[in-house]
Amino acid sequence: MYLRSLWVLTSKDLAVEFRTKTLFVSAVTFAFLLLVLLGFSVSGWSMYEVHSLPSVLWVLIFIAGYLGLNRQDDKERWDGALLGALMAPMDRSVIFYARVLSNTLFMLLVELVLVPMFMLVLRQSVPQVPMLFILATLLCTLSFMALGTFLTSVASASNLREIVVPILLFPLAIPLFLAVQTITQAVWYASGLGLLTAWWAVLGGYAVLFLVLPGLLFEILVEV
Amino acid sequence: MSNYRCARIVANMSLLTLRNVCKEVGHRMLLSDVNFSLERGEMIGLQGLNGSGKTTLLRVMAGLSRPTQGTIEVLGQPITASVRKTIGVVFQESMLYGDLTVRENLLYYAKLYHLTNPQDHVDLWLEKVHLSLDADEITKTLSKGMRQRVSIARALLPKPQILLLDEPFDGLDARHTLLAESWFDGLVNEGSGVIFVSHDENQVIKLATRRVTIDGGYLLQGGLT
Numbered sequence: 001m002y003l004r005s006l007w008v009l010t011s012k013d014l015a016v017e018f019r020t021k022t023l024f025v026s027a028v029t030f031a032f033l034l035l036v037l038l039g040f041s042v043s044g045w046s047m048y049e050v051h052s053l054p055s056v057l058w059v060l061i062f063i064a065g066y067l068g069l070n071r072q073d074d075k076e077r078w079d080g081a082l083l084g085a086l087m088a089p090m091d092r093s094v095i096f097y098a099r100v101l102s103n104t105l106f107m108l109l110v111e112l113v114l115v116p117m118f119m120l121v122l123r124q125s126v127p128q129v130p131m132l133f134i135l136a137t138l139l140c141t142l143s144f145m146a147l148g149t150f151l152t153s154v155a156s157a158s159n160l161r162e163i164v165v166p167i168l169l170f171p172l173a174i175p176l177f178l179a180v181q182t183i184t185q186a187v188w189y190a191s192g193l194g195l196l197t198a199w200w201a202v203l204g205g206y207a208v209l210f211l212v213l214p215g216l217l218f219e220i221l222v223e224v
Numbered sequence: 225m226s227n228y229r230c231a232r233i234v235a236n237m238s239l240l241t242l243r244n245v246c247k248e249v250g251h252r253m254l255l256s257d258v259n260f261s262l263e264r265g266e267m268i269g270l271q272g273l274n275g276s277g278k279t280t281l282l283r284v285m286a287g288l289s290r291p292t293q294g295t296i297e298v299l300g301q302p303i304t305a306s307v308r309k310t311i312g313v314v315f316q317e318s319m320l321y322g323d324l325t326v327r328e329n330l331l332y333y334a335k336l337y338h339l340t341n342p343q344d345h346v347d348l349w350l351e352k353v354h355l356s357l358d359a360d361e362i363t364k365t366l367s368k369g370m371r372q373r374v375s376i377a378r379a380l381l382p383k384p385q386i387l388l389l390d391e392p393f394d395g396l397d398a399r400h401t402l403l404a405e406s407w408f409d410g411l412v413n414e415g416s417g418v419i420f421v422s423h424d425e426n427q428v429i430k431l432a433t434r435r436v437t438i439d440g441g442y443l444l445q446g447g448l449t
Binding site: 008 | 288305308309311317319323324332336338
């Protein structure tokens with residue numbers, strides 16, 4: 001029953017997004033414009049600074065992801081659509097997990113366009129350890145979307161959500177950002193791979209924490 | 225306890241009971257010590273001025289808002305996921321997805337309520353609300369009245385035992401108002417209970433089997449039967 005409800009909610013999100021493409025188009029367009037602006041300033045950078053560019057990729061992804069989360073939340077709040085799901089005979093944590101799943105899938109699609117765009121515009125090579133880069137991307141996207149989905153869902157009823165969500169989201173995502181940017185830099189140039197154990201633990205820990213904790217608290221926090 | 229006795233207890237049990245329910249937000253008391261019950265076959269007209277607590281009361285009854293104090297029971301149980309199946313709501317929001325078509329919205333709810341043959345239920349209700357020809361229209365392009373008809377169909381799809389209606393006739397033309405009244409009446413005749421908010425005095429006199437008035441979060445009359 002749980003998985004069936006999860007599928008019904010996720011397929012609804014996919015149907016809405018494939019029809020409107022608002023999350024995808026707004027996130028990709030915004031990230032592309034930032035990338036182009038960044039491209040203008042990179043020409044004067046030193047080799048050391050250029051080597052830190054892969055971590056800049058995550059700044060773009062985080063901002064694009066936040067934008068996408070906002071768009072998704074707007075659709076859920078339109079004429080009380082979320083209330084309908086809250087009234088359905090199912091464990092309300094399904095709503096959270098379905099949103100995380102669909103937001104993560106959309107964000108991975110955005111990244112599928114954004115990463116080659118990043119390599120092209122900033123003349124970056126392909127990551128030297130692609131499998132580890134893919135793993136880090138999956139874990140970070142899932143964690144960031146879980147954290148963001150949780151915060152947007154909880155703040156959904158608040159009039160101050162547009163201020164509250166970024167104020168909470170970005171500081172809470174700092175350890176996640178530090179972990180993923182360190183790992184990305186290492187796997188991009190295949191250097192210092194043996195020193196990443198702690199950062200992988202942070203990445204994995206975030207994924208577990210923000211998938212389990214909101215699932216337990218969701219019901220209590222949405223019923224205010 | 226014999227099955228016969230169990231069946232009698234369920235049949236006699238109130239559909240919905242609120243005991244000493246209070247709802248406080250910040251320092252504002254939205255509901256104060258509300259005692260209320262809804263019985264089978266009842267259609268209650270909930271009345272009150274703007275801001276008197278009608279919508280808050282309906283949201284608390286629906287399990288969308290947790291009371292600060294007091295208890296709510298649906299068929300003798302606290303509101304849980306399985307109990308929610310018995311509650312249908314038509315609120316001022318349509319609870320529909322603007323970017324989905326009418327059919328997709330209803331199908332989504334039919335599946336969420338795990339109805340067997342969801343497509344058949346949806347087709348039936350599309351016909352009932354006279355929206356078969358508009359079934360593939362994007363919901364946000366519909367007029368308010370049409371959206372309200374979809375919202376009513378959404379609420380009635382799972383055949384709820386308790387129906388909570390906040391201005392359900394808002395935006396409906398005379399023909400569809402009569403039609404909606406007949407559906408709500410039909411549910412009541414089958415043993416369901418309906419609570420509806422309306423500012424139309426004549427409609428309340430016409431439809432309600434009991435009237436409940438709320439003012440400043442207090443039930444002034446007609447709470448417990």
